[in-house]
Amino acid sequence: xxxxxxxxxxxxxxxxxxxxxxxxxxxxxxxxxxxxxxxxxxxxxxxxxxxxxxxxxxxxxxxxxxxxxxxxxxxxxxxxxxxxxxxxxxxxxxxxxxxxxxxxxxxxxxxxxxxxxxxxxxxxxxxxxxxxxxxxxxxxxxxxxxxxxxxxxxxxxxxxxxxxxxxxxxxxxxxxxxxxxxxxxxxxxxxxxxxxxxxxxxxxxxxxxxxxxxxxxxxxxxxxxxxxxxxxxxxxxxxxxxxxxxxxxxxxxxxxxxxxxxxxxxxxxxxxxxxxxxxxxxxxxxxxxxxxxxxxxxxxxxxxxxxxxxxxxxxxxxxxxxxxxxxxxxxxxxxxxxxxxxxxxxxxxxxxxxxxxxxxxxxxxxxxxxxxxxxxxxxxxxxxxxxxxxxxxxxxxxxxxxxxxxxxxxxxxxxxxxxxxxxxxxxxxxxxxxxxxxxxxxxxxxxxxxxxxxxxxxxxxxxxxxxxxxxxxxxxxxxxxxxxxxxxxxxxxxxxxxxxxxxxxxxxxxxxxxxxxxxxxxxxxxxxxxxxxxxxxxxxxxxxxxxxxxxxxxxxxxxxxxxxxxxxxxxxxxxxxxxxxxxxxxxxxxxxxxxxxxxxxxxxxxxxxxxxxxxxxxxxxxxxxxxxxxxxxxxxxxxxxxxxxxxxxxxxxxxxxxxxxxxxxxxxxxxxxxxxxxxxxxxxxxxxxxxxxxxxxxxxxxxxxxxxxxxxxxxxxxxxxxxxxxxxxxxxxxxxxxxxxxxxxxxxxxxxxxxxxxxxxxxxxxxxxxxxxxxxxxxxxxxxxxxxxxxxxx
Numbered sequence: 007x008x009x010x011x012x013x014x015x016x017x018x019x020x021x022x023x024x025x026x027x028x029x030x031x032x033x034x035x036x037x038x039x040x041x042x043x044x045x046x047x048x049x050x051x052x053x054x055x056x057x058x059x060x061x062x063x064x065x066x067x068x069x070x071x072x073x074x075x076x077x078x079x080x081x082x083x084x085x086x087x088x089x090x091x092x093x094x095x096x097x098x099x100x101x102x103x104x105x106x107x108x109x110x111x112x113x114x115x116x117x118x119x120x121x122x123x124x125x126x127x128x129x130x131x132x133x134x135x136x137x138x139x140x141x142x143x144x145x146x147x148x149x150x151x152x153x154x155x156x157x158x159x160x161x162x163x164x165x166x167x168x169x170x171x172x173x174x175x176x177x178x179x180x181x182x183x184x185x186x187x188x189x190x191x192x193x194x195x196x197x198x199x200x201x202x203x204x205x206x207x208x209x210x211x212x213x214x215x216x217x218x219x220x221x222x223x224x225x226x227x228x229x230x231x232x233x234x235x236x237x238x239x240x241x242x243x244x245x246x247x248x249x250x251x252x253x254x255x256x257x258x259x260x261x262x263x264x265x266x267x268x269x270x271x272x273x274x275x276x277x278x279x280x281x282x283x284x285x286x287x288x289x290x291x292x293x294x295x296x297x298x299x300x301x302x303x304x305x306x307x308x309x310x311x312x313x314x315x316x317x318x319x320x321x322x323x324x325x326x327x328x329x330x331x332x333x334x335x336x337x338x339x340x341x342x343x344x345x346x347x348x349x350x351x352x353x354x355x356x357x358x359x360x361x362x363x364x365x366x367x368x369x370x371x372x373x374x375x376x377x378x379x380x381x382x383x384x385x386x387x388x389x390x391x392x393x394x395x396x397x398x399x400x401x402x403x404x405x406x407x408x409x410x411x412x413x414x415x416x417x418x419x420x421x422x423x424x425x426x427x428x429x430x431x432x433x434x435x436x437x438x439x440x441x442x443x444x445x446x447x448x449x450x451x452x453x454x455x456x457x458x459x460x461x462x463x464x465x466x467x468x469x470x471x472x473x474x475x476x477x478x479x480x481x482x483x484x485x486x487x488x489x490x491x492x493x494x495x496x497x498x499x500x501x502x503x504x505x506x507x508x509x510x511x512x513x514x515x516x517x518x519x520x521x522x523x524x525x526x527x528x529x530x531x532x533x534x535x536x537x538x539x540x541x542x543x544x545x546x547x548x549x550x551x552x553x554x555x556x557x558x559x560x561x562x563x564x565x566x567x568x569x570x571x572x573x574x575x576x577x578x579x580x581x582x583x584x585x586x587x588x589x590x591x592x593x594x595x596x597x598x599x600x601x602x603x604x605x606x607x608x609x610x611x612x613x614x615x616x617x618x619x620x621x622x623x624x625x626x627x628x629x630x631x632x633x634x635x636x637x638x639x640x641x642x643x644x645x646x647x648x649x650x651x652x653x654x655x656x657x658x659x660x661x662x663x664x665x666x667x668x669x670x671x672x673x674x675x676x677x678x679x680x681x682x683x684x685x686x687x688x689x690x691x692x693x694x695x696x697x698x699x700x701x702x703x704x705x706x707x708x709x710x711x712x713x714x715x716x717x718x719x720x721x722x723x724x725x726x727x728x729x730x731x732x733x734x735x736x737x738x739x740x741x742x743x744x745x746x747x748x749x750x751x752x753x754x755x756x757x758x759x760x761x762x763x764x765x766x767x768x769x770x771x772x773x774x775x776x777x778x779x780x781x782x783x784x785x786x787x788x789x790x791x792x793x794x795x796x797x798x799x800x
Contacts, residue, residue, distance in 0.1 A: 041066055043066065043067050043068045043072050044065055044067075044076060044083040045067065045072035045073075045075050045076050045083055046068065046072055046302075046306060046308075050066040050067065050068050056068070056069060056070055056072070056073040057073075058073060058076060058077060075295065103116070103130045103131070103132075103134070104116060104130070104131040105117065105118050105119065105128035105129060105130055105131070106128060106129065106130075106131050106390055107121035107123070107124065107126055107128050107129075108126065108129060108390075108451075108454045108455075108458070109121065109123075109124050109126055109396075109400070109451070109454055110123045110124060110400075111390040113128070114131070115128070118141060118142070120196075120200055120203070122203060122207045122209070123207065123209045123211070124204075124209070124211045124212070124403075125200035125201075125203060125204055125211050125212070125213040127140070127142040127265075127269060131386055131390060132279065132382065132383070132386045133279055133280055133283075135280055135283045135284055139273075140269055140273060142269060143266060143269040143270065143273070145196075146196075146262050146265050146266050146269065147266050149192070149193040149196075149262055150193070150259065150262040150263055150266055152193070153188060153189045153192070153193040153255075153258075153259060153262075154259055156185045156186065156188060156189050156255065157189055157252075157255040157256055157258075157259040159185055160182050160185050160186050160189075160251055160252045160255045161252045161255070161256060163178060163181065163182055163185075163252075164182065164249075164250075164251065164252035165252070175246035176234070176246050178246070179227075179230070179231040179246050179247075179249050180231055182227075182231075182249060182251040182252070183227070183228060183231045183249075183251060185251075185255075186224070186227075186251040186252075186254060186255045189254070189255045189258055189259070190220065190224050190254050190255070190258060193258055193259070193262060194220060194254075194258040194261075197213055197216050197217055197220070197258065197261060198217050198220075198221065200213035200217070201213040201214050201216065201217025201218070201221075202217070204217075209404065210404065210407035210408055210411070211403070211407060212407075214407055214411070215407060215410060215411070215441045215442065215444060216257065216261055216441070216442065218411065218414075218441050219257065219414075219438045219439075219441035219442045219774070220253075220254045220257050220258055220438075220442075222434065222437070222438055222441075223250045223251075223253045223254045223257075223434070223435075223438045223774065224251070224254040226249075226250065226434055227249040227250050227251045227254070230246075230247040230248070230249050231247075231249055234246065234247040248428065248431050250434075250435060250438075250774070253435070253438060253773070253774040256774070256778055257442055257774055257777075257778040260778040260779055260781070260782045261778065261781070261782065263782055264781065264782030264785055264786065267782070267785075267786050267789075268451075268785055268786070268789060279382055279385055279386060279462065279465075281466070282378065282381060282382050282385065282465060283382060285320070285357035285378060286304060286320070286322075286356060286357045286378055287304060287319065287320040287321075287322055287357070288303065288304060289301045289302060289303055289304060289322075290302055290303075290304055290307045290311075290313050290322035290323070291313060291314045291315070291316070291319075292307065292311050292312070292313055292314075293312045293313065293314055293366065299314060304322055304323070305373075307322060307323055307369055307372050308369070308372060309369055309370060309371070309372055310368065310369065311368070311369045312328065312366060312367070312368055312369075313325070313366070313367050313368075313369060314364070314365075314366050315332075315354075315360045315364070315365045315366070315367060316360070316364055317332070317360060317361065317362050317363060317364060318359075318360065318361070319359075319360055320356075320357055320358065320359055320360070321334065321354045321355065321356055321357065321358050321359075321360060321365075321367070322356055322369070323356040323369045323370075323371060323372045323376055324353070324354070324355055324356050324369070324370055324371035324372075324375075324376045324377055325353070325354060325356075325367045325368050325369040325370040325371070326351060326352070326353050326354070326367060326368055326370060327348050327349065327350050327351065327352050327353075327354060327365050327366070327367050328350060328366050328367060328368050329350060329365070329366040330350075330363055330364050330365040330366055331347065331348060331349040331350070331363055331365070332347075332348055332360050332361060332362060332363025332364065332365050333345035333346065333347050333348070333361045333362065333363065334346055334347075334348050334354060334358050334359065334360055334361065335358060335359040335360075335361055336355060336358045336722075345361050348365065353370075354367055355376075355377050355378070356371075356376045356377065356378050357376075357378045381465065381470060381721065384470045384472060384719065385461055385462065385465045385470060387472065387473065393453045393454075393457055393474035393475060393477065393478050393742065394474075394475055394478055395453050395478065395739075395742055395746070396452075396453040396454060396457075396474065399449050399452060399453055399746060402449065403449050406444070406449065406753075407444075410440065410441065410444040410757070411441070413440055413444075413757060413761060414437040414438075414440040414441045415437070416761075417433070417436050417437045417440050417760075417761040417762065418433045418434065418436070418437040419433070420433075421433035421436055421437075421762060425762075432762075432771075435771075435773070435774060436760060436761060436762045436771065436772075438774045438777075439760035439761075439771075439772045439773065439774045439776075439777045440757055440760045440761050440777075442760075442774050442777040442778050442781055443753075443756040443757060443759075443760045443772065443777035443780055443781055444753055444756065444757050444760075448745075448748070448749035448752060448753075448784040448785050448787075448788045449746070449749040449750070449753075451745070451785060451788050451789060451792075452742060452745035452746045452748075452749050452788055453474075453742045453745065453746070455745070455788060455789050455792035455793075456738050456741045456742045456745060456792045456795060457474045457477060457738070457742075458792075459792050459793060459795040459796055460477055460734060460737070460738040460741075460795050461477070462796075463734065463795055463796055463798070463800070464731065464734055467727075467730050467734070467800060468720060468721040468722045468724075468727055468730075469718065469719075469720060469721070469727050469730055469731040469734065470718065470719040470720075470721060471717065471718055471731075472716070472717045472718065472719070473717065475717070476701060476717035476718050477734070477735050477738050477739070478735070478738075478739055479682075479700055479701050479717075479735075480684070480701050480718065480731055480732055480735035481732060481735040481736045481739055482682045482700070483635065483682045483683065483684040483700060483701055483732075484634065484635060484636060484681055484682050485635065485636045485637075485638065485676055485681040485682065485683045485684070486630060486635045486636070486637050486638070486683075486684045486685075486686060486728070487638045487639075487640055487669070487672060487673060487676070487683060487684070487685045487686070487695070487699070488637065488638070488639050488640070488657075488686045488687075488725070489639075489640060489641060489669075489686065489687040489705075490639055490640075490641035490648060490651055491617060491641060491642070492705060492723060493686055493687060493705050493723065493725065494619060494620065494623050494639065494651065494655065494725070495617040495618060495619050495620060495623075495651065496617060496618050496619075496620055498533075498617070499530055499532075499533045499599070499615045499616065499617055500533055500537075500615065500616065500617070500618050501516075501533045501534055501536070501537030501613070501614075501615055502593070502598050502614040502615055502616045503593075503613075503614050504516045504519075504611055504612065504613050504614075505586060505589045505593075505611055505612040505613075505614070506610070506611040507585055507586060507608075507609050507610055507611050508585070510605075510610045510611055512611070513541070513543065514610075515603055515610055515611035515612075515613065516534070516537065516538050516541070516543065516613065517538060517543040517544070517545065518563060518566070518568055518603060518605065518610070519534055519538075519568075519570050519601070519603050519613050520534050520535045520537070520538030520539075520543065520545055521538075521545045521546045521547070521548055521563045521568075522548050522551070522559060522560075522561050522563055522568045522570055523535050523559065523570065524545060524547070524548060525548050525551035525559070525561065526551075526559050530599060530601070530615050531559070533615050534613060534615065546563050546564055547563075548561040548562065548563050548568075549561060549562040549563075550562050558570055558571015558572060558574075558575035558601070559571060560575075566605050566606055567605070567606050567607070568603065568604070568605055569581070569603070569604040570601055570602070570603050570604075570613075571601060571602065572600075572601065572602070573602065575602070576602050576604060576609070579604060579607065580607070581602070581604045581607060581608065581609055582609065583602055583609055585609060586602075586609065586611070586612050589612060590602075590612055593612070593614040594646065595646055595650060596616070596650050597616055597617070597646070597647035597648075597650040597651055598614040598615060598616035599614070599615050599616065600612055600613070600614050601613045601614075601615070619651065619654065619655065620724065620725075622724050622725065622726050623655065623725060624655060625726065626724070626725035626726040626728070626729060627655055627656070627657070627725065629726070629729040630725070630728060630729055633729065633732060636659075636681075637657055637659070638657070638659040638660075638661070638672070638676075639651070639652055639655075639657045639659065639660045639661065640661040640664045640668075640669050640672055641660075641661070641662055641663075641664060642663065642664055642665070645660075645662030645663060646662075647662070648660050648661070648662035648663075649662070667694070669685070669687075669694070669695035670694045670695045670698055672695070673685055673695050673698045673699050674698060677698075677700070682700045683699045683700050683701075684699055684700065684701040684702070684703055684728070685698075685699035685701075685702050685703065686703040686704075686705060686720075686725065686728060687702075687703075687704065687705065696716045697716075701717050701718060702716035702717050702718070703716060703717075703718045703719075703720060703728060703731075704716035704718070704719045704720070705720055705723030705724075718731055730800050733800055734798075734800050737795060737798045737800070738795060741791065741792060741794070741795055744791055745788045745791055745792060748784070748787065748788060748791070749784065749788060752780070752784045756772070756777070756780055759772050760772040760777055
């Protein structure tokens with residue numbers, strides 16, 4: 007970091023005239039990290055040639071350019087939060103990564119390690135993009151490969167040593183002991199330490215079982231090798247007391263292999279977040295006030311910077327277009343395939359792709375405030391939350407371990423007392439098999455894996471779940487309350503049509519109205535001007551323009567006196583609107599806003615502007631109805647407008663002129679009727695109802711994405727997203743159930759066989775080796791099944 011800073015100093019000094027170059031820090035000098043240039047945020051030292059004293063405090067700059075900027079408007083830079091006075095500015099420390107357990111999200115610490123509850127490796131809450139391989143993974147892999155040859159040798163000796171007759175059998179026991187020492191004490195050490203932790207923390211888990219099983223087999227074998235005389239003759243077979251070093255060795259090797267596979271698979275579940283993080287460009291092209299341009303790292307972009315986006319480049323941060331126009335591909339965030347046209351004044355989202363035009367933008371949200379960062383935070387939070395199903399699985403897992411240890415003890419004594427000779431050897435081996443095969447990790451992984459994969463999958467489809475419970479509950483909803491503006495409709499007015507009075511034609515009415523409206527700021531005026539330009543009409547410049555407080559606008563176009571507004575303005579000017587009253591009423595009943603145009607004190611025509619229904623709405627509603635949902639529309643708009651939209655979309659239940667409190671009331675009333683209610687809305691006014699509904703669905707059309715009151719956010723405010731989210735919810739819950747069923751079934755079959763229940767009937771016993779294999783396989787299969795969700799049809 008220090009070198010980079012020096013490098014940047016040097017780099018700056020080269021380019022700024024008037025710099026005498028004496029602010030090069032001497033080689034090897036510490037660059038005090040606490041000083042920052044208040045203008046560009048770059049690290050500087052007290053030796054900088056560019057300094058200024060403002061309100062009694064010294065400020066240091068990297069260049070003459072920054073210094074002059076500061077001098078012209080010091081307040082702008084002093085007040086911004088990242089430009090504390092130079093003498094006290096703290097180093098911009100990167101927030102320490104937080105590590106959490108995939109099975110117990112409530113466990114959080116600032117360094118890697120293992121979970122005190124289940125012993126599982128902790129992972130970072132939000133993965134880094136260039137993160138190195140998980141240190142635990144490389145550690146386990148090393149332990150696995152280094153001891154694998156020893157395990158193989160020990161197993162061969164144990165299985166075939168007596169046939170080969172290479173050594174005296176007592177000697178062979180010693181050889182096996184020496185070979186398995188590094189496996190058990192070095193390779194298996196993490197398992198024993200986790201097992202011990204689980205006892206200390208009173209939270210029995212899979213490591214308790216593995217530690218007990220391998221420990222028992224190993225300790226027994228060591229005693230049998232070192233002091234064979236303590237065992238009765240019945241223990242002796244083939245010239246030595248039977249030893250089970252290979253059981254301990256194979257279990258440890260297989261558990262290591264299982265952990266390596268599991269850690270690899272777990273790193274794939276965070277791929278969704280990594281791909282989101284990877285969307286952001288690394289640099290931005292900043293335009294300096296003097297018009298020159300420079301490429302700066304994304305972290306150096308501040309609010310208010312003017313940035314250039316060339317064709318084919320990504321938009322660096324959220325902001326507004328200040329010049330140029332282009333189509334921007336937003337599919338990576340909204341799932342919307344068609345590029346969106348952006349003109350001056352439109353907002354752009356960081357990480358979206360500029361296609362063919364050149365744009366200049368002003369940055370408005372940077373760092374963790376951008377939409378992309380908010381999405382990443384939401385996904386990370388959802389991946390780390392517990393599904394209600396998971397809580398059940400956790401409870402079961404705790405009792406399960408205790409039950410398994412009891413079964414193992416029971417097995418041990420029953421075999422020891424009633425079993426065939428050498429009965430206590432059989433007793434020990436079967437008890438070890440029971441401990442090893444009963445792996446609660448498959449149970450523990452069953453739901454978190456599905457949740458992690460599903461939230462990632464949702465994010466790529468423009469559906470953000472706030473937590474695991476939202477994924478589980480979404481499939482249960484049977485009633486959907488929808489807000490009209492911005493959810494069913496576009497939420498911004500569009501020109502509908504012009505109606506001409508006798509003696510005028512429609513194009514002329516539109517042309518005159520648009521010419522006059524060029525001076526107005528109103529969104530309805532904007533819709534009219536846009537429509538005229540799209541039709542290629544030539545507009546004249548209005549003179550003496552005045553806008554009469556909310557009832558309309560007046561001015562001169564060419565030689566004519568024009569007035570455009572509602573009936574109140576016409577009455578004020580004494581213009582009769584009688585001729586077009588029926589047409590105006592008809593338009594209003596269709597949900598349009600109507601404006602009258604008067605030319606030289608005479609009615610020239612009407613202009614209707616309406617809020618058009620989104621193209622995707624009818625299709626989305628059909629899909630939702632097919633899924634058996636009852637659809638209710640609630641809107642703050644007038645009832646006439648609301649009913650006309652309802653009628654066009656075939657929604658029979660329509661509530662108009664609804665205040666935020668009424669929406670809340672409506673949700674509560676439906677819930678009392680025993681319905682499971684989802685509420686879809688896009689505004690601040692919907693927040694209370696979103697929070698009250700069983701599932702709140704926010705239309706994140708780019709405004710405050712993390713609408714805190716909603717459990718589900720549709721990045722593209724498109725109702726089809728609800729259908730997508732619902733089918734994803736069904737798939738995920740099905741997947742979790744499969745995983746849980748698999749884990750339970752596997753244990754229900756494995757434990758009795760390992761305990762030797764079938765021995766009297768079939769002579770079947772399960773050796774600890776097979777048990778260890780089966781255990782690794784069960785975890786791997788659960789993870790594999792969860793990863794299937796990545797490719798599920800949604």
